[in-house]
Each structure stands twice: as C-alpha cells, then as structure tokens.
Amino acid sequence: DSGVTQTPKHLITATGQRVTLRCSPRSGDLSVYWYQQSLDQGLQFLIQYYNGEERAKGNILERFSAQQFPDLHSELNLSSLELGDSALYFCASSTTGYTGELFFGEGSRLTVL
C-alpha cells in the first residue's frame, strides 16, 4: 500500500460527459502528479501540483483540468469525454516538488462508451 488513495477505482461513462477523479496523497506529501496510462502510450505525465499551486504541465488536453485543495487532495476533471480518453489515470505523490521517488495510487480506470 503506497498510502495514495484514488477514487473511483472504475468509472464507465458516455462520450460528451464529464467526470471527476479524486486523489488523496500520502500523509505529509505536498506534491501531487497525475498520469494517464493507455495501452499504446504508456504512462504520460499530465500535470503536477505542489502545495496548492500548479507546478508543471505535461501532455494535458484543454478539456482536462485539475486542482489541489488546501487539505492537499487533488481532483482531475475530464470533460467532453471522447472514446480515446478511456485509460487508467494514476495519481502519485511525493514529499517535495522536485526529482525523487513518486508513490502511485492504484489508479482510476475510465471507460468511455
């Protein structure tokens, strides 16, 4: 158990819909990362937050957004969903905002029909 909690574990929705994925980092970790994992793209970095502030952006679509709240949990919002958005979405946390070990949650599997 990494200490990172993600909900929901599974989510099935239709194209055009909007969903929110939630992540609680390890106790004491200030930094939260979101990754997307699909079969053909591997693990793709989406976005990082550190202590409530956006720190870095990766390959995140404009239809996607995220935020980190004062209690340090984070939410990833996915809107106008397309079939190609079906993937595993992982949240990871770390103590600092810089290089170092990331602790991953179990992921949220999103299926868009």
Add this chain to the structure above:
Amino acid sequence: GESVGLHLPTLSVQEGDNSIINCAYSNSASDYFIWYKQESGKGPQFIIDIRSNMDKRQGQRVTVLLNKTVKHLSLQIAATQPGDSAVYFCAESYSGGGADGLTFGKGTHLIIQP
C-alpha cells in the same frame, strides 16, 4: 524530442534465472533514473533508483547499472521468482529542468516460466 525507451517489450525467463531489462534514454541531461514495477491491476511501485553520479546501485535482489556514455540503463533481477512477473518501467528526470515529473518508457513485460 527527448524520450526514454525500452529495447524489448516482452522478456521471458525461467524461474530461478537472472533477468536483465534494458532501457535507453536520449536526454543526456537526465540525472535521475528510477525503475518501477507494475503488477496487473496495480499502480507502479518503486524498485530502485540511481543518480547520474553513480554507475551501479544494488538493492535486495536487484541491481541497476547506468552507462552514461551510451545512455543506457539496466535492471538486473537475481533468482527471479513468480512474483517478479510484471511490467517494468524505467523513468528519467532532470533536476535542473523544473518539476515536470518523470518521463517513463513504454515498459517491458517480464514473464517468469516455471
């Protein structure tokens, strides 16, 4: 663009044998590397890391080798066990490039034959 990649998508080894998983990276500025293990239905788990000022680092049954000259990283698993069956990812980062997370390779699926 810069990328991290793996040579082989699938590696099959006999139980008890040693496994070697290879990884090539192209960003010569990368100074931190991690190997992750991902079992089916789970998130990636940290195995071992190495910084660019080292050539070799050993853990429990695992060794990571870094060859900066040819930009190559390898993970050696000694006496493989059924529980080692998983997908293994190498990842890189550059500490001077800002906090942009780790760049992952596509993964190698390690299969342990009984």
